Amino acid sequence: MQSRSWLLRPFSERSTQLFIGVLLAALALVTVLHLAVPAGHPLNVTAYTVNLFGKYLSYALLAVAVDLVWGYLGILSLGHGAFFALGGYAMGMYLMRQIGDRGTYGDPVLPDFMVFLNWESLPWYWQGFDMAWFAFAMVLLAPGALALVFGWLAFRSRVTGVYLSIITQAMTFALMLAFFRNEMGFGGNNGLTDFRDILGFSLRNDATRLGLFIATGVALALGYVICRAIVVSKLGRVCVATRDAEARTRFLGYRVERFQLFVFVISAMLAGVAGALYVPQVGIINPSEFEPIFSIEIVLWVALGGRATLYGAVIGAILVNYAKTVFTGVMPDAWLFALGALFVLVTVFLPRGVAGLLAYRFKRQRRSSDDTATPQEASA
Amino acid sequence: MRNFPLPWSTTAQGGAVHADEVRIRTPWVLLMALAVSLLGLAHAPSTLAQDAEAVVLLEALDVDDYAAKGEAIDAIVSSDDERARDWLQALLDGRLQRTDDGRFVVVLDNRGRDWPVENALTGEALGEMSRRELERIGINNALRNQLRSALAVVDLYSPDLERRRASAERLLGEVDDDLSGPLAEVIEEATDDRVRERLSLALAIHRLEQGELEAVAELEGSLHPEVRVALNRAAQGDDPVLATSAGEALRGIEQTLKLNRAAETLYFGLSMGSVLVLAAIGLAITFGVMGVINMAHGELIMLGAYTTWAVQQLLPGQPGLALILSIPAGFLVSALAGVAIERGVIQFLKGRPLETLLATFGVSLILQQLVRTVISPQNRTVVTPEWMSGSLAVNDALSLTLNRMAVLGFALLVFVGLMLVMRRTRLGLEVRAVTQNRAMARSMGIRATRVDILTFALGSGVAGLAGVALSQLTNVGPNLGQNYIIDSFMVVVFGGVGNLWGTLVAGLSLGVINQVLEPWAGAVLAKIIVLVFIILFIQKRPRGLFPQKGRAAEG
């Protein structure tokens, strides 16, 4: 049953096979409906919709990252929006440098907002972002480094539970304030925008958008497999053990804070990738991604989909964001009511989320034993 | 894609007046003005004789020669006409004007297209006039100075003490040779200490400007900016003896000023801290007792603020009474809302603190949107009663705003009240018991559920009180609560959960730290620094400044 290589283990699970299968089929279906069905046909998927789906998929990857730490490690991070945004900013910086001299002011090196602020030269931390490989590495390293420093400080002092939630929230709030400052050199209020092309492909091109959508789908599949591989490994069981009885795990000889840190950093990197894929598809990154409310909303996606299942996080992210698209189009005022009610109803009546409902149905049909972790009611 | 209003952004307020409204109003206003002026003419004969003299005085002003105008001003000053002061003031402000038909009027408000005016002689309102019908009596800078001095002297003899004081205040740095003589007389006659002190200071400045060395000694220790200006000028002057002596006096003053500035920073810090304490202390109670994070706490603060607004709407014209009534009303409204949240949501999530956090966050979204939909997405202004506006001048460099002082006092009062409730009442005892060890308290017959409800009502009610206080300092809007929630958490965590003293110390010190940092870091950076500081602090002392110790807390 167990494969030799830890990364390939999830492929022997039926749930992963099903998830990857559905995801790839959906990607293929959207691609076909977009390319092969003529425009105007009821089955045609427009470029706009492809773009929208791409956005949902990057949110889904973000939700998977949050589920990894919340579902399996019991860490309710209210700071994943920050990791997402950092990945997004890294990508945004790359895209800004790609504009070259086509900006409003025509400066070959400086982005428009720097010219506007009368900056003489590129700040040191903008160096290197003209190279794709460097920028893509920073997509992983910037959120990873923040998570490493923050997590190391927090976990070694055994800051857990609601305390950790509060200080992660404070972290993202502080970053938001910082990124709003023009002096930070990230475009302040307006953020980074007016992107032209990525890796030489024009972002205004429908084909590029389709490519980004597919890339996001593939990234989601990879992220899912990585998380799943962690979860089904012995390390995943250590995580669950930490979640349910941290002190006990410590007495067994596991350095709990390092396991927490390891998983936290991986999760932050995945969030960064999600952000990096999100930015070229929406065409802008600004400090509002650091808003505390966004980070809490991500947790809601996971809660709605079902904690500690990973695929539940994907379902939740897509459901909530689809609902948001519909609501804000039809009656924008009602959306916050709906979102607020969703928070209350899910936590009170649906603690296991949609996935919990599905699992309950399946279990009635066959008592499966291959699910390693079931979500706990208690979350201390 | 997200369309939440940002917590820091203030909603743009529409201020545009519809153009057609103005167009329709204009002829009607003109008619009104005409009618009023006719009425004024009808009254005219009875006061005509008395006003003949006055007209002559005013006519003398309407000449092209500025020197002649100066003489005319002197004539008005010595005329003993009781309207003289208003004329001079209006002349100084450029509001003394003449209509097309030669009448003298005082413009009451010279903004906009049509100005409300009154007859300069009779004081009768003449309605609104177009600016094209009016011609201003111009003055130059020399006249302006003359007018100021003249006004000051006129005012120094005013029967109104406040006016005498204000006038003495204005004379600092304005005294010239012409004035110094009369002023010395006024000082002799002055009955009020403050008037005398100010005038002596004003004379001393004048004497310093004349190069008198003894004047420096008199100016020493005064913190008034005019004194500093005068000393500064003297210190850079040609007379070396005077310059050294003035320089020394200046250094002494700078030293005192530094202390005053520190005191001011401290005051602002304590004021900000008191707001934090008010906002956080209710949270400290609910979090400490129930281990529950109530993300809707900020919205309970907001409800308190809106209650103040609503009570003021019910009692128009009595902002003071309304504010006092708002205190129990705000407490009640927020306490009831808190109980509703506890019964409706939190009680179902016992032992699941993280889920509680999420659910109450949902409640906070609903409450915010509710206020936006039912009342308005725009800010509401709450009137500050007269006895709370203005400021208390400690000395010339330091004045403490009364509303902030009132909030500071209120915060301390609420704190003491809560301390008494916790220490002296049965509820307090039960609350402390449940905080220490819920299971044990329950087994000793304390009804933990009842304690939960009452604690939550208490904590929420205090949030309401915070809202009442905040309405006196900031605008009341749907985002009011959001702005304080993270800060409140920081205060509670910094101070140590379940410890009211900790909350007080943490709130006040965070306020002061923020104010100390602000001058050199800027408001936003100061805030970031404080947040980072707390994040680092929690790593070092995860249980805050004043942690609960012992076995129960370890569990």
Next chain:
Amino acid sequence: MSLLRSLADRDRVFDFLVPAASPVDVRHGPILYLEDVTVSFDGFKAIDGLDLTIDDGELRCIIGPNGAGKTTMMDIITGKTRPDTGKVWFGSRHDLLAMNEPEIASLGIGRKFQKPTVFEALSVFENLELAMAADKRILPTLMACLTGEVRDRIDEVLATIGLAGLRHRPAGILSHGQKQWLEIGMLLMQRPRLLLVDEPVAGMTEQEMERTAELLTGLAGAGKQSVVVVEHDMGFVRSIARQVTVLHQGSVLAEGSMDRISHDPKVIEVYLGAEEAA
């Protein structure tokens, strides 16, 4: 600045820097040695000048009235609580006061808590798997896979604690007594040199108690584990104890065989008196 210093102090960031735990040195006698240990909470002295020596392979019972400091003593040995003064040595090589919980655990000191804590979401099998002595660093844990050897070891322990039939059930559904055994089983998987067992039979039935007594006496022995049992139940203590230590108000009141202890007038006064009379 103290923060910076502590940042520099903590050189335990990288797994590969940590030396593999060196074996405990018991050539010079005792496996556990406590000298003049004192700890106080808010002025209350929970432990006051405690001296205690446990020999290799010994089975020791520690009794004492509530508040005598039994649990605090365990906390100190396992690194959960730092004493204000005193020495705590494991063998003659390891100063336990200089180590943290996982380090102490990997030296071979296993602890069973008063309240049984097993990982309820994981199966009985997985509980034992996690407890097993293995390379507990991150990457080895991530890549670990179940070898036949590991399975055999787990099966062996499952048989010892009598839970073989429940191996794939989540630990959350076990009865109280079964959880206690599972926890002892988890300790056995660690192959500890010293077992600290806190009230193992609280809430157990007669049969379960007998079974536990067998289990514990079977564990102790020269070259195998040393076992320290903290227990309230005198009958149970009598059934397993060779050496008994009585704690009172944070220090040792008496030490010796069960017979000697039960006739010691001081002990009778503070503790046994009430119980024997009942």
